[in-house]
Amino acid sequence: MNASPRRKELTRLAAQLFVQEGFDKTTVRMLAQEMGIKSGSLFHHFKDKQEILAAVIEEGTHNALRIARRALEYSPTDPEARLRTMARAHLETLFTDRNAHVVALFEWRRLDDEAKAHLSHLRDAYEALWVEVIDAALEAGLIHGDRFLVSRFVLGALNWTVRWYDPAGPRTPDDLADELVGMIIPAKR
Amino acid sequence: MNASPRRKELTRLAAQLFVQEGFDKTTVRMLAQEMGIKSGSLFHHFKDKQEILAAVIEEGTHNALRIARRALEYSPTDPEARLRTMARAHLETLFTDRNAHVVALFEWRRLDDEAKAHLSHLRDAYEALWVEVIDAALEAGLIHGDRFLVSRFVLGALNWTVRWYDPAGPRTPDDLADELVGMIIPAKR
DNA sequence: GTCTATATTCAGATAGAC
DNA sequence: GTCTATCTGAATATAGAC
Numbered sequence: 001m002n003a004s005p006r007r008k009e010l011t012r013l014a015a016q017l018f019v020q021e022g023f024d025k026t027t028v029r030m031l032a033q034e035m036g037i038k039s040g041s042l043f044h045h046f047k048d049k050q051e052i053l054a055a056v057i058e059e060g061t062h063n064a065l066r067i068a069r070r071a072l073e074y075s076p077t078d079p080e081a082r083l084r085t086m087a088r089a090h091l092e093t094l095f096t097d098r099n100a101h102v103v104a105l106f107e108w109r110r111l112d113d114e115a116k117a118h119l120s121h122l123r124d125a126y127e128a129l130w131v132e133v134i135d136a137a138l139e140a141g142l143i144h145g146d147r148f149l150v151s152r153f154v155l156g157a158l159n160w161t162v163r164w165y166d167p168a169g170p171r172t173p174d175d176l177a178d179e180l181v182g183m184i185i186p187a188k189r
Numbered sequence: 190m191n192a193s194p195r196r197k198e199l200t201r202l203a204a205q206l207f208v209q210e211g212f213d214k215t216t217v218r219m220l221a222q223e224m225g226i227k228s229g230s231l232f233h234h235f236k237d238k239q240e241i242l243a244a245v246i247e248e249g250t251h252n253a254l255r256i257a258r259r260a261l262e263y264s265p266t267d268p269e270a271r272l273r274t275m276a277r278a279h280l281e282t283l284f285t286d287r288n289a290h291v292v293a294l295f296e297w298r299r300l301d302d303e304a305k306a307h308l309s310h311l312r313d314a315y316e317a318l319w320v321e322v323i324d325a326a327l328e329a330g331l332i333h334g335d336r337f338l339v340s341r342f343v344l345g346a347l348n349w350t351v352r353w354y355d356p357a358g359p360r361t362p363d364d365l366a367d368e369l370v371g372m373i374i375p376a377k378r
Numbered sequence: 379g380t381c382t383a384t385a386t387t388c389a390g391a392t393a394g395a396c
Numbered sequence: 397g398t399c400t401a402t403c404t405g406a407a408t409a410t411a412g413a414c
Contacts, residue, residue: 160345183338
């Protein structure tokens with residue numbers, strides 16, 4: 001709702017801490033220190049800690065959706081390229097965009113029911129993009145299986161990279177995306 | 190270390206709560222209530238809350254390793270069947286064995302450094318099983334890609350099922366495992 | 379092995395001055 | 397918009413009786 005520049009900046013910093021420490025282990029005092037203010041001042045910007053989480057997750061999902069949509073616009077239209085585009089966009093929001101999408105994926109459970117209800121349509125819109133692209137790949141005979149399961153397996157493989165991938169290592173996120181797509185597509189003809 | 194039957198039972202109950210609520214959100218009072226004792230009594234069995242987590246994760250990883258090894262013994266020896274066997278075993282420990290493996294995967298970060306050091310060899314042994322089976326599939330030309338990445342993508346896809354799969358639904362864990370293997374293997378010849 | 383009682387610490391959140 | 401000061405509740409853990 002409210003989106004003052006200050007609040008946006010605070011949300012960005014919160015996302016970083018939530019990824020590093022986890023939502024539960026991040027105290028409002030830690031958040032405040034990172035933001036260069038005292039803990040009491042935080043509650044001028046956010047009603048409570050829950051609202052900070054909701055703000056982060058909203059931004060994270062929103063970014064993922066925006067970046068994926070834009071990437072699809074500029075993508076070649078063949079199903080394989082679009083699959084690659086989506087995978088690249090997904091990892092881009094996880095590793096280079098800035099953390100908020102990671103929080104959206106890994107701390108969703110910590111949202112209260114109200115926030116979940118409010119944000120689930122955003123998440124669903126993003127997943128719908130995926131199902132769309134996967135459907136096209138299925139119809140083209142590029143991959144095979146159940147559309148629902150394939151989407152979830154692919155997203156699972158991508159999401160889990162957060163747990164092991166080191167962006168400082170030799171591979172780029174794009175490398176990972178291409179490898180994953182290569183894995184589920186029959187060998188190059 | 191210590192493995193009194195009582196402690197084993199408590200560990201089992203703790204695993205269940207850790208999955209339902211998450212480690213951080215599970216209080217020692219909740220644990221005690223579930224176990225039918227008072228919170229103070231818990232510390233007769235475990236030095237502190239950390240030790241409960243370590244016990245759960247040790248059991249979870251140990252179970253996963255044991256079940257996978259045994260499943261491979263009885264598995265046909267062709268690479269595709271062994272891949273399927275590993276995937277089935279993995280989901281079996283996640284959904285039907287009982288929760289401890291889920292905790293091992295999702296709360297690993299919460300272990301202190303000492304526990305991580307003590308348990309990482311167990312985890313590595315389990316992952317080595319996977320790499321072995323995946324290597325065989327690569328050599329047989331059944332799948333293609335980097336052994337390291339393929340293992341991690343497959344495990345990611347499997348692990349993430351915890352977040353969306355409903356065991357009460359129409360599909361069995363074995364169905365999921367077979368679908369995943371089908372997804373990464375070229376269409377039936 | 380479990381109980382009661384409690385020490386201790388720390389978290390989220392509020393009030394009112396500046 | 398930020399500060400200081402503080403309330404309130406809750407969580408981990410301990411001590412000693414039974």
